[in-house]
Amino acid sequence: xxxxxxxxxxxxxxxxxxxxxxxxxxxxxxxxxxxxxxxxxxxxxxxxxxxxxxxxxxxxxxxxxxxxxxxxxxxxxxxxxxxxxxxxxxxxxxxxxxxxxxxxxxxxxxxxxxxxxxxxxxxxxxxxxxxxxxxxxxxxxxxxxxxxxxxxxxxxxxxxxxxxxxxxxxxxxxxxx
Numbered sequence: 343x344x345x346x347x348x349x350x351x352x353x354x355x356x357x358x359x360x361x362x363x364x365x366x367x368x369x370x371x372x373x374x375x376x377x378x379x380x381x382x383x384x385x386x387x388x389x390x391x392x393x394x395x396x397x398x399x400x401x402x403x404x405x406x407x408x409x410x411x412x413x414x415x416x417x418x419x420x421x422x423x424x425x426x427x428x429x430x431x432x433x434x435x436x437x438x439x440x441x442x443x444x445x446x447x448x449x450x451x452x453x454x455x456x457x458x459x460x461x462x463x464x465x466x467x468x469x470x471x472x473x474x475x476x477x478x479x480x481x482x483x484x485x486x487x488x489x490x491x492x493x494x495x496x497x498x499x500x501x502x503x504x505x506x507x508x509x510x511x512x513x514x515x516x517x518x519x
Contacts, residue, residue, distance in 0.1 A: 372476075377471075396514070457500070460474075
């Protein structure tokens with residue numbers, strides 16, 4: 343029979359074990375940019391789901407099956423292998439927002455296993471503010487992901503993708519594009 347001290351120690355180990363055996367936690371990235379242009383002009387570019395390559399410098403090509411909820415777009419990123427397929431969840435004209443998600447796998451294109459994102463255009467200071475928000479999980483969902491497929495790699499990649507895209511959108515709109 344176990345001593346009381348041994349039994350308490352064993353129980354403590356059993357109860358503590360789940361704290362070490364957890365999977366990935368959701369990560370998030372929120373970026374924004376202010377554009378010196380009418381929000382309607384900015385919104386016209388953002389809501390064109392299949393034309394992201396026209397303003398995002400990191401997107402080599404994109405195509406979409408439509409511009410309403412249920413449409414899919416396929417992206418190829420510059421310098422990255424493979425393609426990403428995204429599904430359009432909602433287009434809200436009144437709120438000037440779109441939301442979409444990764445359909446399937448990101449493969450080696452981005453170090454994430456899944457994501458959902460939204461872009462919102464609002465009036466601000468005589469121009470427009472564009473917010474791009476994303477929620478995602480790292481590429482390797484095991485308890486000990488390798489470097490490059492961990493939380494930090496996922497956050498860094500999504501931050502860079504959103505930031506580069508917003509800078510490209512701002513440059514295109516403010517140049518009259």
